[in-house]
Amino acid sequence: MPPTLGLLLAAAAAVLLLLLPPPPSAGAQETCWSGPAPRRGAWMSVASFGARGDGQTLNTGAFARAVARIARRRGARGGTLLYVPPGVWLTGPFNLTSHMTLFLARGAIVRATQDTSSWPLIDPLPSYGRGRELPGGRYMSLIHGHGLQDVFITGENGTIDGQGGVWWDMWKKRTLPFTRPHLLELMYSTDVVVSNLVFQDSPFWNIHPVYCSNVVIANLTVLAPHDSPNTDGIDLDSSSNVCVEDCYISAGDDLISIKSGWDEYGVAFGRPSSGITVRRITGSGPFAGFAVGSETSGGVEDVVAEHLSFSGVGVGVHVKTNSGRGGFIRNVTVSQVTLDGARYGLRIAGDVGGHPGASYNASLLPVIDGVAVRNVWGRNVRQAGLIRGIRDSVFSNICLSNVKLYGIGSDSIGPWRCRAVSGSALDVQPSPCAELASTSGTGFCT
Structure with a gap:
């Protein structure tokens, strides 16, 4: 679904809900994030690393090379912005690094490959003890980060498309070998902003900050069919000082959920979710x-x-x-x-x-x-x-x-x-x- 259609759906839903008697006014509108991403000291395009936005070329290596270059430039003043131009950029999973902005231009679509065999496996979360769906490991999220600081994932309402249908079919047919991947998962990270994007058709949960702090998620459209299994919109997990605001979510499971680990594994890990604000969600x-x-x-x-x-x-x-x-x-x-x-x-x-x-x-x-x-x-x-x-x-x-x-x-x-x-x-x-x-x-x- 193109980003413009997602935004039209959000607008239509907002108009429908305006027909209902509104809750009492809260006065001036508070916000956790209203400005653009910070000006970075360097700028580069994923196209400069051999990526092609034709919807056919697999660009996993190009994204990896670009992020590796940014990681080597960590001392660069203000960090680095990775620009994704208009086009359809097919890719497998890739990692982010600290002090970077991933910026999707208007008309840019980062689209997940449907070749599930190319998705790496990673360890289960320690607070879950195993994959959420099946024992053992789990598939890495399409966009992933571990131990990061100062990361912006933003743009001009570009789209991150999980092409989740192939994963939903495996779930329905009970042929999944491991737990399905998220669209975006950040672990043990701090000072993160995710804003002004469309997330659609995630294989599993859409957006999953886990063991994170100082996170803002704002101005997103999150879309998945209502019969798509377990496509939670935003799951905040064992994280603190988090603000989610001004989002439209239409998905196949909970729209926003707050979590903190599973049974004895979560008790042993002992990291609560705390200091969380959620507001203006439709x-x-x-x-x-x-x-x-x-x-x-x-x-x-x-x-x-x-x-x-x-x-x-x-x-x-x-x-x-x-x-x-x-x-x-x-x-x-x-x-x-x-x-x-x-x-x-x-x-x-x-x-x-x-x-x-x-x-x-x-x-x-x-x-x-x-x-x-x-x-x-x-x-x-x-x-x-x-x-x-x-x-x-x-x-x-x-x-x-x-x-x-x-x-x-x-x-x-x-x-x-x-x-x-x-x-x-x-x-x-x-x-x-x-x-x-x-x-x-x-x-x-x-």
Whole structure:
């Protein structure tokens, strides 16, 4: 899909959602990133390294040579910009380096090869212990980075195209030998900006910063068919000080999800996701608009998500974990949410997600303490919400305020259902379940 069509889809969705009553205004619009990428001390084009933008020539070597040249110039003042001109640049996976900008011009498409045999295998993430889908290693992302600093991936709404259909078919036919690749994965990296691009048809999760800090993701369009398996839009994983804003996402799984490792591996690695801001996100998809989990074994804390507009989603806001996860989810605030079409407005559940092996430790129980959902308006919602804890664990300080959800047409909406949770509710339609019926609370709820 050309980038102009992706932007038209984003604009159309934004117009549709404007027909809904907007949440209360937050005043002046805050932003984490508004300026262009920094001026680099040097500039080079991938075409200068033998790449051809004809959609046929495989340019993996040219990208590798260009990045290697930039790595050798690390002492260059201000770093180096790698320019991708208009055209279709077919490539296999390649790495980035520090102090660089990858810049896609308007009309530039970096397109993944469909020859899956040419994709390198890399080690599983230590906080997952194995590939997310299958034991063993996993395929390297199309654009990858490890231990980087000062990296910009940006442009003039150029496109990064994963051509994921061949991978989705292998998943559906159960012929995958290893876990599918992401479009973009950065590991152990800091001072990163990803902006002003279109990501489409990822084989697996689209954008995955893991073990990173000081990350801004802004002004993106992320597209994948709604029946494409596990094509999460943006997954923030064991990362801190992250801001995601002003994005349109239409994908086959959760649009935005916050994670921190899987069962005993995530507990042992022990790196939480923290200090995360998500705002002004629109989109649609069959699963959650905004999610925490289900892999949260390293912990998730201090999250603010606001001004979210979703249509045709499975769940508006989904906080999910499971026995065997361990970890914690605390101090999460979601506000100013508009929904048009959802199976559930809100779901907080302790029975979601599989395990890396049959021998997982079921006694590792997660704790949820402090989830506030405020100022939500939704229509065409089938069921208001499901809030279900785990016996012998703690799911406390679940707080709902000014949450108004309505059914489909003249149909009544399904009621709230709660179990093994505690918290409070104020000004909630339909009437909240008894576990949250109190209008007063302590600590996080006040």
